[in-house]
Amino acid sequence: MKPMHVQTIIQEFERRSPKHLAVDGDKIGLQVGSLDKPVNKIMITLDVLEPVVDEAIENDVDFILAHHPLLFRPIKQLNVDTSYGRMIEKLIKHDITVYAAHTNLDAAEGGVNDLMADALGITDTDVLVPVSEDPVFKLVVYVPESHADHVREALGDAGAGHIGNYSHCAFTTEGRGAFRPGEGTDPFIGEQGKLERPEEQKIETVFYGSQRSRIMQVLKKTHPYEEPAFDVYRLETPGRRQGLGRIGYLQEEMTLDAFADHVKKAFGVEGVRVVGDGGRKVRKAAVLGGDGNKYAMEALKQGADVYVTGDLYFHVAHDAWMEGLMMVDPGHHVEKIMKQSVADWMIEAVQSHKKATDVIVSQVHTDPFRFR
Incomplete structure (x- = not known):
């Protein structure tokens, strides 16, 4: 069997996570490399860091599908004496294509936000922040x-x-x-x-x-x-509303502190930041992967008791606290939940085309934070 071509890989992936779901200005799509080549091995990762690139080289990977864009801000220089410059140099030298699916993967059916809601046992979900309607x-x-x-x-x-x-x-x-x-x-x-x-x-x-x-x-x-x-x-x-975040109901009412423990267990994290009285009851929950600061008031507007998101800002937490919205921040890195699911998508696509491309999941830990 022949390997799958990169254009077919992207076509199959975007069938599940179409580009039109991304918010305006998001840096998605091709990041580094070529779109015109066969692919012997795909690696799914949350982040593209130098250790991840080294992992790809060691495993003979020639296509990296990442959630977080490698090129998110404009590049002013490529200094190969820095980790960032070395990483891009390695990608080019080893002919590794990097493709990113960011907010379109957040919003997609079965994408990051659905996976997070499912992990927390949130049912009867609806989109928190609509981006488009699928007719x-x-x-x-x-x-x-x-x-x-x-x-x-x-x-x-x-x-x-x-x-x-x-x-x-x-x-x-x-x-x-x-x-x-x-x-x-x-x-x-x-x-x-x-x-x-x-x-x-x-x-x-x-x-x-x-x-x-x-x-x-x-x-x-x-x-x-x-x-x-x-x-x-x-x-x-x-039509079907599509967009960022999900809002729905927990299977049973619980205290905020009990819910915080539930979040820790669901996402396998050592600790979470919590806003609100630990004894208050929560039932209606909203979740948005990554940095969801700008949508906190939307969660409140839609009647959420608690909002789960990452990278909470101090003053956003203050505002939510004063308005009575409880919040739990398990960190940005919990979006790693997408890795195995996307790998399963791509394995299914490769098998349906009867090609010889392998799919692996990055094992490199990319969370910069730890608790002491």
Whole structure:
């Protein structure tokens, strides 16, 4: 088997974490290296630091997929006597491409914020800070009866027909199609120049706009006709809100101090910073990975009892304290929760393409803080 090409890797990743979900000005995408090459080994990491690059070199990695951008601020010089300069020099010398997915991975379904909410047992979640709305479309396709079940199942497997907690939702009606194959055709049913009236099923299902490319690929791959007949149109049904942070409910009410212990255990950290009276009860919780200072008042506005985020500023904590919003800061580094999940995404993508690219998770500890 051949290795997967970098462009295909990015296409598969962005199917789950599309770039349009990133906040304006975020430094996502290609950071260093080439997008035009085969990839033998992918490494998933939270941060790109010199020890991480050394780890990549030792493991013959040629593509690093990171959450935190390596090039976040403008570069004024590349001094290879510094750790930053040496790191970029090593990446170029060893032909390692670095690609970053930051706030788009935060906002993505199954991304950082969903993973953090799941780890804390927050249920009935909604988006805390909407970035965009994913519109709903309806697909109507006509399939010969012999292949209707196969097409219907494949569309469902690709994500069509998901309504709430139900999957593979579709409506089917039976009837007769009509077509006359023209010169140069190779019809699945019938003969050139002869009018055909095959028994067909009309399948109706729904999908989100972000799924459109994938749904169309699956439809054309599984439909037996040379020229499938189908319609796609946008519905007035409200779309899926996408954005930063999640807000929902804990499975049971607990004190703030008990919740702080729960956060420590869920994220495997030695300590957390807590704002608020430890004996107060919490039930509605908001979470936002990374630096969520600017969204604290949004959590309060939406009725959160407690807000979990990293890098809390002193004065933001003061403001929240005075307004009665409890807060827990487990640190920025808890976003490492994304590493294994993204690795699983990429392993699935490699297997679906039947390629020989390996996927590993960085084992280097990149949290600069420790507790004493």
